[in-house]
Amino acid sequence: MESLLAGAHLHPAAFSPASLSRCHPPSVVVRGVHHVGGRAVRCAYTKDAILYALEHDEMFNSEEVVQWESGKTINTIAAAQGIQISRRCRPRYPSEGSGDDKAVPRHILEQIRKAKKPLMNVMESSENAPPVRDFIGALTAAYGRNGVPALIAEIKKASPGRGVLRENFNPVEIAQAYEANGAACISIFTDEKHFQGSFESLEMIRNSGVKCPLLCKEFIIDSWQIYYARSKGADAILLIAAVLPDLDLKYMLRVCKNLGMAALIEVQDERELDRVLKIDGVELIGINNLSLETFVVDTSNTRMLMEKRGDTIRDRGILVVGESGLITPDDVAYAHSAGVSAILVGESLIKAEDPGRAIAGLFGKELLH
Numbered sequence: 001m002e003s004l005l006a007g008a009h010l011h012p013a014a015f016s017p018a019s020l021s022r023c024h025p026p027s028v029v030v031r032g033v034h035h036v037g038g039r040a041v042r043c044a045y046t047k048d049a050i051l052y053a054l055e056h057d058e059m060f061n062s063e064e065v066v067q068w069e070s071g072k073t074i075n076t077i078a079a080a081q082g083i084q085i086s087r088r089c090r091p092r093y094p095s096e097g098s099g100d101d102k103a104v105p106r107h108i109l110e111q112i113r114k115a116k117k118p119l120m121n122v123m124e125s126s127e128n129a130p131p132v133r134d135f136i137g138a139l140t141a142a143y144g145r146n147g148v149p150a151l152i153a154e155i156k157k158a159s160p161g162r163g164v165l166r167e168n169f170n171p172v173e174i175a176q177a178y179e180a181n182g183a184a185c186i187s188i189f190t191d192e193k194h195f196q197g198s199f200e201s202l203e204m205i206r207n208s209g210v211k212c213p214l215l216c217k218e219f220i221i222d223s224w225q226i227y228y229a230r231s232k233g234a235d236a237i238l239l240i241a242a243v244l245p246d247l248d249l250k251y252m253l254r255v256c257k258n259l260g261m262a263a264l265i266e267v268q269d270e271r272e273l274d275r276v277l278k279i280d281g282v283e284l285i286g287i288n289n290l291s292l293e294t295f296v297v298d299t300s301n302t303r304m305l306m307e308k309r310g311d312t313i314r315d316r317g318i319l320v321v322g323e324s325g326l327i328t329p330d331d332v333a334y335a336h337s338a339g340v341s342a343i344l345v346g347e348s349l350i351k352a353e354d355p356g357r358a359i360a361g362l363f364g365k366e367l368l369h
């Protein structure tokens, strides 16, 4: 008997915005029997996914529906994909219940809390934002101009592992200095709690006349954050495979494409890289030399993963960004020889007396821009 879910297609007739608007917050799964094209289909989707499908009449892969339809929780699905970092803090002891006051974060990324604005409001704001710029195109052009990996120069005041990196911190001045010294793109931490970043910095840099495309460095766990980043002028966002299960990566990648934004999908190990390589439409992968578990940096991580999957990556035309721990021209040459076309560098630049001039020190030469 053909599965009820085969080729499940969420059709606008299946859901009405009115019924959804009375629904739970976006993160709650809407479960039940829905009538699609006259057939009863049992499925479970997040409200966001349904809203997106309503707008775009998207076909949902029936395998993904089975994943949800099996009634597994998002954390169960995540654990099956090797994801250790929970999207929500888990209770210290099950007996204590799962109220937020009882939850005990086991990792800084589990402490990411987002103030919620209604999704519809944020979606509308994103439509009125400054036009999106070509993040991947800027990286490719810079690589062609200089013959070395394009630079994504990062703006962060502090980090969990290192504390405050720069006391005299003016994000707009730093961004202008990065751009004047050859950065192809700029990464801006917007997470406040652990990196002392802000969306105000992102917005000020975007409105300052800086032309480099901007990466919003936020820990994305919900698609409304993507719309919110766009509404503040971001041209690209970071999706961390260590936090997001495959279904979320696919969905959020689709949201980015719909907004014209680039998605830098970040991996740390072979298992995450293999998961990401199974996803259609991936154009940009970041290999992080920094372990999000131990905060230890190992620059050979990029080389090791490129040796294992470089052929597949090149066949797919995916652009790879080497991330973290890059300080000297030798580090840049090592990353370049591993096969990356871009690098993401923060600490060694932001700590310098003149972050802009530090770029020539990093590459051992002036960059054309």
Ligand SMILES: O=P(O)(O)OC[C@@H](O)[C@@H](O)c1c[nH]c2ccccc12
Pocket (backbone or CB within 6 Å): 154, 266, 288, 290, 292, 323, 324, 325, 326, 344, 345, 346, 347, 348
């Ligand atoms: O400051 P560094 O070592 O040059 O690293 C920059 C960037 O790669 C790093 O900030 C980063 C990339 N992805 C992350 C995820 C979480 C925390 C930090 C990061």
